[in-house]
Each structure stands twice: as C-alpha cells, then as structure tokens.
Amino acid sequence: MHEMGIAMQIIEIAVASIPEAMKPVSVEKIHVNVGKLSAVIPDNLKFCFEVASKDTDVAGAELCIREIPVVAECNDCQFNWTLNGPAFQCQSCQSGNIRILSGQELDIVSIEIEEQENRLKNEE
Secondary structure (H helix, E strand, C coil): CCHHHHHHHHHHHHHHHCCHHHCCCCEEEEEEEEECCCCCCHHHHHHHHHHHHCCCCCCCCEEEEEEECEEEEECCCCCEEEECCCCCCCCCCCCCCEEEEECCCEEEEEEEECCHHHHHHHHC
C-alpha cells in the first residue's frame, strides 16, 4: 500500500513547515488535493495518515482530501471535458489529439493550526 509512504511524506512536510518559534503547536487540519489519476485511494490515505501521525507533531490532525477530477482538452478544437472513463478522442470533434489538464495532482494545499489565543486559554 503506497498510501502509507505518501502519508509519511505528508506528515514530514507538515512538521517541517511549522516554524520552530511556534512549537509546540496543534495542527488541526491538513488539506490535500488528490487527482483521480494519482493512483491514491483517499480512504486508504486517511487511514494511513491516522496510523502514521500518532506520536508526531501532527497527531490528531484531520486529513482533508479534495478529489480532483480528470479534465481533458482537445489540442485541435480546445474543447474541455471531464472524463468519467477512458478517453481516446475528443467528445466534440473526435480528434485523438487530446491532453490531460488535471487529475494527476497530489498536493498539500494548506495546513491549519490552532490559533495562538485558543492554545493559551487551553494551557491556563
């Protein structure tokens, strides 16, 4: 299951992105975009993230996954469409000269941390 390796890299990147001056800090959410062609199963990634994040600086954080659809464009007529299955030709002009615009992403979009005020109130 390659999702475990991906989850571990997400954790590593998230932990490295927290400035030392802010630590210790509670990471609440990590937002990622996962393209439908990325060969990542979102539920498996969430499970692996939960397991791998225990005892790290992001333990308890929610992994929020936004699935990105596969969008193609015809290089001949510039028609765009969302793919729901294999595509070998343009839906508009039937040209075979198409390219994939989205659906291969695997990106960390943002990391939400607990506000400083809330953390100070919780420590009191």
